[in-house]
Amino acid sequence: MDISILRLSHRIIRDKRVTTHLGLVGRAFCASRMYYSGDRDPSLEEKIRDVNERFGGGFEVIYVKDPLRLVKRWREDGGRVVHLTMYGIPLPDVLEEIRQCDKILVVVGGEKVPPVYFEVADYNVSITNQPHSEIAATAVFLDRLLGGKAFYQEFTGGKFRVVPSPRGKKLIRVG
């Protein structure tokens, strides 16, 4: 299954850390790339590239000017679009259906998502119907969708690898 994330309406100052967390969650939880719209932010892209260099993998961050066009093309190419929103159908009710898809675009918004995204999405899915965090929603969605695959994912090409430890930090140089 190929998974991409689309983060709508990034604002360079207000969202810097939130969008960085989101990209790192995408990378750690087995997505291939994060598209983002709004303000172009080279330091966001640099931050994720830096994590790839240190810990491996080829997770991409790609700026898109016209995110709606991306969503429409994604669907024309046979991909499915899952919009995560507190207003949507609870994940457990649609998870098995979504698992049948080969190619998924996970759409998450900033504060106000334009209504058209509720219309063009194949699924509007809630990770609880409470307000919380697009970072948390994406992580729980991917963890459940992929059955915990992220815990066993190996990244290649990095400089370091963590050795899980009951106490302290063990980091070994691998590249």
Place this chain on the structure above:
Amino acid sequence: MDISILRLSHRIIRDKRVTTHLGLVGRAFCASRMYYSGDRDPSLEEKIRDVNERFGGGFEVIYVKDPLRLVKRWREDGGRVVHLTMYGIPLPDVLEEIRQCDKILVVVGGEKVPPVYFEVADYNVSITNQPHSEIAATAVFLDRLLGGKAFYQEFTGGKFRVVPSPRGKKLIRVG
């Protein structure tokens, strides 16, 4: 099971949104309260109170000056301390053991967690051994610990309730 979160070293400007997301995740994923140390931040506390007023529940945000003392007292009172860190033991390896605890303090750091927390924690647990987000780590931890309880949690005393919907936003007034 009673669950609290301890967020270390909050910095009022840099961490405002990240710590707010963390509190909202705690609330949505069935924790009872979030303690936080570092800078005292009335606007953070206000933000979470506001969500309680709108959507219900009694999730608390409590400032602590001496977080290490809180951790030590927690253990003296028979509670267990779970420190979430990318360097720790993968959650699947310790989940069943942690499920036996009645009272859990989930500790998450900012950028640099003082080494003493690795020592005083009962469990140093990783939600993957990759760098990502304390918000995501907390959400996935609580989702797995409680077996998805958050999806069926009812909040009382709020003004609004979301009615899950395949398209658009349905919010009803309940109070």
